[in-house]
Amino acid sequence: MLSLDQQMPPLARARPGDAGLDLRSRVDIVLRAGGGRALVPTGIALELPEGTAGLVLPRSGLALDHGITCLNAPGLIDAGYRGEVGVILLNTDPAEGFAVARGDRIAQLVVVSLPELDLVPVLSLGASERGEGGFGHTGRV
Numbered sequence: 001m002l003s004l005d006q007q008m009p010p011l012a013r014a015r016p017g018d019a020g021l022d023l024r025s026r027v028d029i030v031l032r033a034g035g036g037r038a039l040v041p042t043g044i045a046l047e048l049p050e051g052t053a054g055l056v057l058p059r060s061g062l063a064l065d066h067g068i069t070c071l072n073a074p075g076l077i078d079a080g081y082r083g084e085v086g087v088i089l090l091n092t093d094p095a096e097g098f099a100v101a102r103g104d105r106i107a108q109l110v111v112v113s114l115p116e117l118d119l120v121p122v123l124s125l126g127a128s129e130r131g132e133g134g135f136g137h138t139g140r141v
Helices: 060-066
Strands: 021-024 029-031 037-045 052-057 068-070 075-078 084-091 098-100 105-113
Touching (some): 021 037, 029 037, 060 068
Antiparallel strands (some): 021 105, 068 084
């Protein structure tokens, strides 16, 4: 990890064993009510190992308490990306704006391993219990 702002706290987990690393805002910004959104810089750049990816995920407390989420969740950081990590925040609250202060925890970063895949074109797919059932299909009677 490369810190682009030495005054920011380092990328870290809130507690030992947590899956997510806390991403913090490098700037003060206000997200207007009813759909205000912004690309919020975090002050860090990463060099993820080949065979991994970073997933940027919303913070559940911000979503529940304020209607703040990540617009493209999960955001994907490829191993080859070397620029500053940014988080697209969205305010879904219809009436209240939301102020983000420098240093606030705004999202979580989860690093995942990726399997090595060789995709092979085929003429048909094998059967499965689910079949072609899609959105909302599981659990229906």
